[in-house]
Amino acid sequence: xxxxxxxxxxxxxxxxxxxxxxxxxxxxxxxxxxxxxxxxxxxxxxxxxxxxxxxxxxxxxxxxxxxxxxxxxxxxxxxxxxxxxxxxxxxxxxxxxxxxxxxxxxxxxxxxxxxxxxxxxxxxxxxxxxxxxxxxxxxxxxxxxxxxxxxxxxxxxxxxxxxxxxxxxxxxxxxxxxxxxxxxxxxxxxxxxxxxxxxxxxxxxxxxxxxxxxxxxxxxxxxxxxxxxxxxxxxxxxxxxxxxxxxxxxxxxxxxxxxxxxxxxxxxxxxxxxxxxxxxxxxxxxxxxxxxxxxxxxxxxxxxxxxxxxxxxxxxxxxxxxxxxxxxxxxxxxxxxxxxxxxxxxxxxxxxxxxxxxxxxxxxxxxxxxxxxxxxxxxxxxxxxxxxxxxxxxxxxxxxx
Amino acid sequence: xxxxxxxxxxxxxxxxxxxxxxxxxxxxxxxxxxxxxxxxxxxxxxxxxxxxxxxxxxxxxxxxxxxxxxxxxxxxxxxxxxxxxxxxxxxxxxxxxxxxxxxxxxxxxxxxxxxxxx
Amino acid sequence: xxxxxxxxxxxxxxxxxxxxxxxxxxxxxxxxxxxxxxxxxxxxxxxxxxxxxxxxxxxxxxxxxxxxxxxxxxxxxxxxxxxxxxxxxxxxxxxxxxxxxxxxxxxxxxxxxxxxxxxxxxxxxxxxxxxxxxxxxxxxxxxxxxxxxxxxxxxxxxxxxxxxxxxxxxxxxxxxxxxxxxxxxxxxxxxxx
Numbered sequence: 001x002x003x004x005x006x007x008x009x010x011x012x013x014x015x016x017x018x019x020x021x022x023x024x025x026x027x028x029x030x031x032x033x034x035x036x037x038x039x040x041x042x043x044x045x046x047x048x049x050x051x052x053x054x055x056x057x058x059x060x061x062x063x064x065x066x067x068x069x070x071x072x073x074x075x076x077x078x079x080x081x082x083x084x085x086x087x088x089x090x091x092x093x094x095x096x097x098x099x100x101x102x103x104x105x106x107x108x109x110x111x112x113x114x115x116x117x118x119x120x121x122x123x124x125x126x127x128x129x130x131x132x133x134x135x136x137x138x139x140x141x142x143x144x145x146x147x148x149x150x151x152x153x154x155x156x157x158x159x160x161x162x163x164x165x166x167x168x169x170x171x172x173x174x175x176x177x178x179x180x181x182x183x184x185x186x187x188x189x190x191x192x193x194x195x196x197x198x199x200x201x202x203x204x205x206x207x208x209x210x211x212x213x214x215x216x217x218x219x220x221x222x223x224x225x226x227x228x229x230x231x232x233x234x235x236x237x238x239x240x241x242x243x244x245x246x247x248x249x250x251x252x253x254x255x256x257x258x259x260x261x262x263x264x265x266x267x268x269x270x271x272x273x274x275x276x277x278x279x280x281x282x283x284x285x286x287x288x289x290x291x292x293x294x295x296x297x298x299x300x301x302x303x304x305x306x307x308x309x310x311x312x313x314x315x316x317x318x319x320x321x322x323x324x325x326x327x328x329x330x331x332x333x334x335x336x337x338x339x340x341x342x343x344x345x346x347x348x349x350x351x352x353x354x355x356x357x358x359x360x361x362x363x364x365x366x367x368x369x370x371x372x373x374x375x376x377x378x379x380x381x382x383x384x385x386x387x388x389x390x391x392x393x394x395x396x397x398x399x400x401x
Numbered sequence: 402x403x404x405x406x407x408x409x410x411x412x413x414x415x416x417x418x419x420x421x422x423x424x425x426x427x428x429x430x431x432x433x434x435x436x437x438x439x440x441x442x443x444x445x446x447x448x449x450x451x452x453x454x455x456x457x458x459x460x461x462x463x464x465x466x467x468x469x470x471x472x473x474x475x476x477x478x479x480x481x482x483x484x485x486x487x488x489x490x491x492x493x494x495x496x497x498x499x500x501x502x503x504x505x506x507x508x509x510x511x512x513x514x515x516x517x518x519x
Numbered sequence: 520x521x522x523x524x525x526x527x528x529x530x531x532x533x534x535x536x537x538x539x540x541x542x543x544x545x546x547x548x549x550x551x552x553x554x555x556x557x558x559x560x561x562x563x564x565x566x567x568x569x570x571x572x573x574x575x576x577x578x579x580x581x582x583x584x585x586x587x588x589x590x591x592x593x594x595x596x597x598x599x600x601x602x603x604x605x606x607x608x609x610x611x612x613x614x615x616x617x618x619x620x621x622x623x624x625x626x627x628x629x630x631x632x633x634x635x636x637x638x639x640x641x642x643x644x645x646x647x648x649x650x651x652x653x654x655x656x657x658x659x660x661x662x663x664x665x666x667x668x669x670x671x672x673x674x675x676x677x678x679x680x681x682x683x684x685x686x687x688x689x690x691x692x693x694x695x696x697x698x699x700x701x702x703x704x705x706x707x708x709x710x711x712x
Contacts, residue, residue: 006545032557099429118557139580160428171580175554176541178576198431206435213430220423221430228428274578358557362581 002180002247009172012140012179013079013105013165014039016147018049019187022103023074026054026065030084031117032169033107037079059084063091063102070100071209073199075151077102081169082109085123089130095162096131097225098210101154101194102162104132105147108270108321109169110357118358119168121269122322125331131225133163133232134299136269141179142296143167145249148187152239155194158231164299168271170358182247190246233300253302255294256309258284262291264373265310267336268319269295272354272361276319279366290370295332303339310336311344314377317369323353329387348376351387359391415440439487443470447490449505453482457502464494464503520573521664522583526602527592530562532653536592537568539657539679540664544572546675547667552577565600572666590660591615592639592652594626603630613659613705615639615652620708635659637705646697647690654694655701662702669702 007015014036017025027037043049052069056062062078069076080088085106095102111122124134133153137143146165154163167173182190200207213221233253240251255273258280259265266276273294283290293309310316318337320330328334333351340347352369355361369390414437417426427433458480465475472488474481495503523540527533534555541553552571569583585605591614596602603612613635616623623636637659639652647654661672676698680691 006541006551097429098431117559139578168580170554170557174557175552175580176538177552178545178550198433205433208432209429211430211432214419216419217426217430220421220426223423224426224428227423271580275580278579360582362584363579 002182004178005181006176006178007140008035008174008176009137009140009143009167010035010107010174011039012144012181013147013167014043015181016144016187017077017105018043019148019182019184020075020077020151020191021049021188022051022077024052024054024066024069024076025078026056026062026069026076027078027080028056028059028062028084030059030081030109032109032119032173033079033081033084033105035173036105036107059087060091063088063095066102067091067095067098067100067210070095070102071098071199072201073196075103075194076100077104079105079107081107082111082117082123085127086111089127092127092130092132092162094210097221099160099225099228100162100209101151101160103147103150103154104162104164105143106164106166107169107173108166114357116357117169119171119271120321120356120358121166122356124164124166125322125324127164128299128331131161131229132299133159133161133229133236133297135163135165135236135297136295137165137167137172138271138273138294139172140167140175140177141249142251143172144179144181145243145247145251146296148182148191149236149239149243149251151191151194152242153232153235155196156232156235156239157197159228159235161225161228161232166270171271180249186246190243229300233297233302236297236300251296253295253297253305254309255296257292257294259291259293259309259312261289262312263289263314263377264317264370265291265293265313265315266317266319266366266369266373267293267295267306267310267332269298269332270321272319272321275361275363276366278363279370282363282367283370288370288374290373298332298335301335301339303335304343306336306339307343310340310347313347315348315373316350317373318349318351320351320353321355323356323389329353333387346381348373348379348381350376353387353389354391356389356391361391365391442486443489444486447488449490449492449507450485451483451488451490451492451494452504452506453480454502454504455482457500459500459502461499463497463499467493467497469493520571520575520577521588521666522586523570523572523588523590523660523664524583524586525568525570525590525592526596526600527566527568527653528562528596529560529564529566531592532651533566533590533592534568536590536653536657536660537570539676540570540660541572542679543661543672543675544570544664544666547671549573549666550575550577556582565596572664586610588613588660588663589632590656592656594618597626603627603632606630606632609633611635611663613637613656613663615656617641620706623708633710634708635663635705636708637701639701642697642700642704646700647693654697655704658698658701659705663705672702673698 044053066076110116110120135146150163244250280290318333320332324331329351465473470487472484492505495505525533538553541551544551550573555568588611594616611633617638639655642655643651
């Protein structure tokens, strides 16, 4: 039986971690994820968890400790943000390559510089090619639910990859919102027991992890890693189906909001999706055929499924909360356009970079974007795709402000 | 773990070579079993090869402990012939042999090169 | 949906008040949001905190630009900060002040809002021995929103304080008496209540 409660996104993640009771947590504090290890320390001090909590001296060490622990066959977790995640980058790649199903609670925060503590996705987007599964959460409820699903996805024999559960710093991590929590026993039963096929501390089977690989082995290992990520999609849906059966809340690769007959659509991730849904409702009230797709699973990228979901729209705005500085749009813009190519050609797309460093994005901002899409939707289909930043102060800004 | 089971694991590693398919390589590059370097052929790194002249050998066993590649098998206080799968041809054994019982040779040129002991 | 914007200064407890109000509304069965605008922690710098309270799930994740109610924890903010920006027509203002009613009206010319004045500093100082205006204002706002009955609210707050002040229970009684005094302590300065 779900229990009605209210808490911040950080407390929701900490609650899930308490219920999971992982073997090892190694973490270093950084705003806005600091509260997570803080809660964990409290749980540990109060005897609520049996976790070995390792207070390390840096995020590089945190992920290193997680890798060691996971190689030794236990559930290892950490939490971080921004520069902390950047300090982990080297180890993120190693965790994925070593096929260690570590789970990381990411509280998205802008990467310096300029130095800033507020939300954007530049930290986890910088790690998008590290081989981690990435799942993004709109609110505290989703952060909690995604965390309960994370281990089953990463630890699945067909996958064996680390998993990052992302939520927006402060907007989600620090705001108090309603949430439905599951009973400790049912949550724990859902997550299940981790029984690693191999680990380096098994005296019956001595093993080494992370060996130097000469060229003749690297591509074969990467091919196997690719396969793990490719198979993760099916496992994510399988776990989501069981989650729905157990707890009643439904998840997929993405959420389609009022997309049935939508002509103009916004594709977006995390907390601003809720704000954009309010804009959709306002516009639907005025007869505008507006819809929204909220991407939940960014890695693996559900290209074919997304293209199918978007195939009916005429104009699409792809919203990036980070700029990859390719000069040609943000990471989500690039991925989505690549997904559409050859599968759903002819959709007029714009790629908008918004909300950097916590810049607030309002319902009205999304209404303006839909207005732009309405203008575009019957225009030429061969117009060059383009990218623009919105929400900043400018003399001539077609977007907001 | 039973010895046979252990050998099975180690043998699995023995099957992994530079010709293995990606499906045959262990997940994450895990290396299972201790001592599986016995399956790695370092013998083909050799430009010179030792030859054991058993007729000169006094079984003093000075050679066996100095071999860096454990390529001189010894049992019951007696050495046997070289393990050429692992011998890298460094010649240390030939240097320490007081009796001219180890000759270093280049492939096909054994007689011309002569004795290893100087 | 009721949207409330709190204006205070770092250290005055506007954020805590917003979170406690969210707690009270949650206990009353509502969907809630309580969040501050985050930045560097600077004692005395103007800060903003927000509440959304609704009977239906709340999805919007932006700040509040058109509040139903504005809470001014520190009247010296009026002027340097446009505290009534976007206040809905017929909206409400709760302000911590010791000015006479006509002077309070003059603080907010042309807003058309119902203005409630409470000397939260005085109530706090007398009951708590310190100037912590957030506690009395929390009581004023809880009453004005009508989200919760008086007795239920006090019971909830007592429980919340017992949790929050577990290590210094001596301050609970003062907080509770400040809340009780403030429940009917605000005066509508521009009309009949």
